[in-house]
Amino acid sequence: MTHILLDTVIKTDYGQFDLLWDDGYQGFDGKFDKVFDGQVNGLAGAASGNGLYxxxxxxxxxxxxxxxxxxxxxxxxxGVWEDVVEVSICVPRGVSPRWRTWAGERGGPLDLPPGSYRVRVSARGRDAGRQQELADGPVDSYLLEVWPAQAEPDSIVRTTTTNAAYWHRKVGSRR
Incomplete structure (x- = not known):
């Protein structure tokens, strides 16, 4: 069974995209320690417990x-995805999961039932995206695969781009 929760081109600024389930949580606020605390990967921050950056x-x-x-x-x-990381999330009962871009410019509902999940974040084109930072149209792309699982530490499954390696080092240096 595969249920598509979102499949679109996300327009955002500052490379920020959040999944949120705490109604009071507004997403990433620039504080890496809050979203990456105790993690090894620098692409998917799940440490806050209120969402996934x-x-x-x-x-x-x-x-x-x-x-x-x-x-x-x-x-x-x-071979399809250049950079792959995994994190664990827990969506509590009684919340309305949603996605949101930088400063709440765009967003929408996310049909994600309550439960404990593992999320695999796969990316391609990160180096090209960084080099063409202000290009018109998509350069880098992302796939998030979510499945029921018990919580476990985040992991770096594959890193082939310089950009992903940079962010992993940045987060790792804070540990």
Whole structure:
């Protein structure tokens, strides 16, 4: 079973994209320690417990983002995705999960039921996205695969871009 939660080009600034489930939480506020505390990866910050921050490569414009809910852990699609990380999240009962871009410019509902999940964030084009930071149209793209799982520490599954390696080092140096 695959349930598509989102499949669109996200327009945002400062490479910020959040998934939120705490109604009082407004997403990433520039404080890396809050969202990456205790983590090793620098692409998906899940430490706050109130949401999931995605650190996209480009400063602004559009990013193709696809989020799918799966019944089982996915297989690793070798060669298609350059950078892959995994984090755990817990969506509590009684909340309304949603997605949101920088400063709340755009957003929408996310049909994610309560529960404990593992999220695999796969990216391609991060180096090109960084080099073409202000290009018109999409350069880097993202796939988030979500499936029921018990919490476990975040992990870096694959890193092939300089951009992802930079963010992993930045987060790792804060530990």
């Amino acid at each position: 995605l650190n996209l490569a480009r400063r602004s414009d559009g990013y193709p983002v696809r989020i799918v809910l799966l019944a089982e852990p996915p297989t690793l699609d070798a």
